[in-house]
Amino acid sequence: MGLLSRLRVVPDATVENPRIAAQYAPPVMNGNYYGFNDGFSYQDVTIDLASAMSVPSVMKCRNLICGIIAGIPLELYKKSTGEQLGSPVWLEQPDERQPRAVTMAYTIQSLIFNSVAYWEVTAVYSDDGRPARFAWVANERVTARYNKRSTEIIGYMVDGAERPMNGVSSLITFQSLNPAVLVSGARTIRAALDIQRAAAIAAATPIASGHIKNSGADLPEPVVQGLLASWKAARSSRSTAYLTSTLDFIPTSFSPKDMMYTEAIQAQSTEIARLMNVPAYMLSSDANASMTYQNILDARKEFFAYTLAPYVCAVEDRLSMNDITANGNMVRFAVDETFLRVDATTRLATIEKLLSLQLITLDQAKEMEDLSPNGDAS
Numbered sequence: 001m002g003l004l005s006r007l008r009v010v011p012d013a014t015v016e017n018p019r020i021a022a023q024y025a026p027p028v029m030n031g032n033y034y035g036f037n038d039g040f041s042y043q044d045v046t047i048d049l050a051s052a053m054s055v056p057s058v059m060k061c062r063n064l065i066c067g068i069i070a071g072i073p074l075e076l077y078k079k080s081t082g083e084q085l086g087s088p089v090w091l092e093q094p095d096e097r098q099p100r101a102v103t104m105a106y107t108i109q110s111l112i113f114n115s116v117a118y119w120e121v122t123a124v125y126s127d128d129g130r131p132a133r134f135a136w137v138a139n140e141r142v143t144a145r146y147n148k149r150s151t152e153i154i155g156y157m158v159d160g161a162e163r164p165m166n167g168v169s170s171l172i173t174f175q176s177l178n179p180a181v182l183v184s185g186a187r188t189i190r191a192a193l194d195i196q197r198a199a200a201i202a203a204a205t206p207i208a209s210g211h212i213k214n215s216g217a218d219l220p221e222p223v224v225q226g227l228l229a230s231w232k233a234a235r236s237s238r239s240t241a242y243l244t245s246t247l248d249f250i251p252t253s254f255s256p257k258d259m260m261y262t263e264a265i266q267a268q269s270t271e272i273a274r275l276m277n278v279p280a281y282m283l284s285s286d287a288n289a290s291m292t293y294q295n296i297l298d299a300r301k302e303f304f305a306y307t308l309a310p311y312v313c314a315v316e317d318r319l320s321m322n323d324i325t326a327n328g329n330m331v332r333f334a335v336d337e338t339f340l341r342v343d344a345t346t347r348l349a350t351i352e353k354l355l356s357l358q359l360i361t362l363d364q365a366k367e368m369e370d371l372s373p374n375g376d377a378s
Contacts, residue, residue: 216246
């Protein structure tokens with residue numbers, strides 16, 4: 001068991017005093033937290049996640065960023081040589097209860113909307129005390145404890161229970177390079193919700209809003225309320241109305257087209273694309289945008305560099321820190337082999353050039369294309 005544990009094949013959760021000092025508590029960088037005099041307090045957000053995710057453009061941005069990053073494998077490399085090493089168990093599947101992609105998708109979601117993500121350590125290795133298994137923890141479950149100046153986090157609570165700062169049940173944090181969308185984009189998201197609400201009310205109204213003018217004797221309040229209720233019920237079943245000679249209906253509202261709901265929703269979608277740093281054409285927010293096969297690969301590179309890279313870098317650098325990965329090794333997403341993988345013709349032309357310059361061997365060339373050195377032999 002000890003040998004398997006040292007090879008990172010089997011986790012060992014029996015260690016109570018790990019020898020590696022955990023780097024779990026980061027300084028407060030972006031002011032998205034608040035706390036007072038060693039007290040516990042929750043992260044300060046100005047709009048809740050459920051409301052934000054009810055906006056289609058926000059959901060589309062979230063799905064694009066989280067879905068793409070979650071589908072990219074994580075690999076372990078040696079820093080000095082760039083040699084790819086065998087992946088430990090936790091790198092293939094951080095949480096033994098679910099696929100790696102699910103854990104990673106919700107980790108990236110936390111980084112987008114809260115600028116910080118949490119993993120709970122559920123098992124450690126016996127030889128050095130480094131984490132062997134993790135579990136993603138939702139931000140609303142976590143409470144951070146601060147020093148007297150609120151400049152450093154000195155402790156965590158999950159569901160009201162204080163957690164240790166290392167070992168099993170402790171937390172590790174991922175810090176985003178970007179501000180929390182729930183804070184910096186609260187006004188933009190609320191505006192989108194207001195426009196959607198107004199459009200929904202207009203769509204649910206059978207006819208244009210207005211008022212009924214009575215040119216005769218004043219009616220008692222109960223009669224007026226009954227008249228309005230009858231008018232609303234009747235308009236839900238038929239468009240033709242009848243009024244007496246003393247009553248006139250005067251419309252006072254505009255149609256959804258006149259209210260420019262469509263244009264407002266489109267404009268707000270573009271604002272959300274700017275907020276989340278996603279190209280507007282990916283949200284169908286730019287009516288004049290067009291894509292051709294020639295520039296699809298370039299668009300992917302641009303999307304990765306300007307949108308995905310900050311979150312990829314945040315996860316890679318955190319998992320490469322010494323309290324998780326042994327010194328001298330690093331964790332990287334296999335971006336070039338997956339999301340940014342070029343077409344076969346371009347790859348083969350590059351390999352042919354490398355072979356002609358004798359920079360690689362034939363076996364190395366086959367390995368680059370995921371081929372066995374002996375062809376089809378296993």
